[in-house]
Amino acid sequence: MTKVSMTVNGRQVSGDVEDRTLLVHFIRDRLGLTGTHVGCDTSQCGACVVHMDGKAIKSCSTLAVQAAGSSITTIEGLAKDGELHPVQAAFKANHGLQCGFCTPGMVMAAVDMINRHGGNLDEATVRENLEGNICRCTGYHNIVKAILAAAAEMSAGRQAAE
């Protein structure tokens, strides 16, 4: 067993884990943050996407010990003071989910791609950047609409703030 410490959604956490424990299992089973999902468990589907030090990664393909010392953000860490994150709000407004299983990973992937591309996102770029996220309800069209709407809103917000 190894003691791992990391920051998760701004909170310092630690726990004893076997070295083979996957980050997603540490997050779900030890921290009780079950918003991050295990879908395919083979790094294809992206239901397990979280941010590590500000970058989207697949937590089912990363060991908890590899993430020791890092700062992790999960879907539970996005909303602030009871207000949905703009990407979450856009998924709701654009009906960007059906069964909802892939949604946490989709939202985390979307926040990451908006961070990287800002307001320059276009539909082709969004679709390309969803390469690692699979929606088995096949509701991609509204997911793409939601991400574009969120990117536009977040970019407008940034400009207004400047």
Next chain:
Amino acid sequence: MYATNYHRASSVADALRLKGASDEAKYVSGGMTLIPTMKQRLAAPSDLVDLRHIAEMKGITVSGGRVRIGAGTTHAEVAQSAEIKAACPALAHLASLIGDPQVRHMGTIGGSIANNDPAADYPSAMLALAATIVTDRREIAADDFFTGLFETALQDDEIVVAVTFAPPERAGYSKFPNPASRYAMTGVFVAKGPGGVRVGVTGAGANGVFRHAAMEAALTGNFSAQALSGVTTDPSELLSDIHGSAEYRANLVNVMARRAVAAA
């Protein structure tokens, strides 16, 4: 996954020491191949030595007519690097096609070439760019580095610390990705550099990545897609699997090569 013991190396010397302490240890960098392989129980190293926090293995520099990419540089960093986009945009393009955004945030160039998956993208570029693979103990020409399926010239505990190459005059990469995995069913990197024209083919060879001598000859006098129209590839030396027959891949090699030249 079978039990394993994790060690985080702080330097190349520290990594060698940690590796030496166990017969069954493996190096891990981004882990985008190794961790899934361990989950499938196809690999079961007793110890993992993590190279991801070694500062001396990171970063991209261009100086003295040479590009140097630290082995710990991620695919996302290569894809977005202003230096790489200026010196060899085809390599930035190649990096942007690996896996998906999440995989590109973790996977590294050193891991890709040390693993030498027959369908990995980077090995084709290393061959075509006549790159030098810099390890903790020596420099290995790409031509001597890739020796077969998942086989390289690396000794058991040897660590790739960087790759270097001279920026090519022109270069292009085109791949036909497997629709599910995004690994190359065939990928061709063409480069016209100081040492002439070189063509690296990945995803197609039965023995892994290879140089295509007939294409190099055809492109030497006439660096154009048309020059490749009559050049064929012997299917007996190509992979045949559920994704595509050797004959299908032989055709793909030609199509991808023409696209790569057109993009160069």
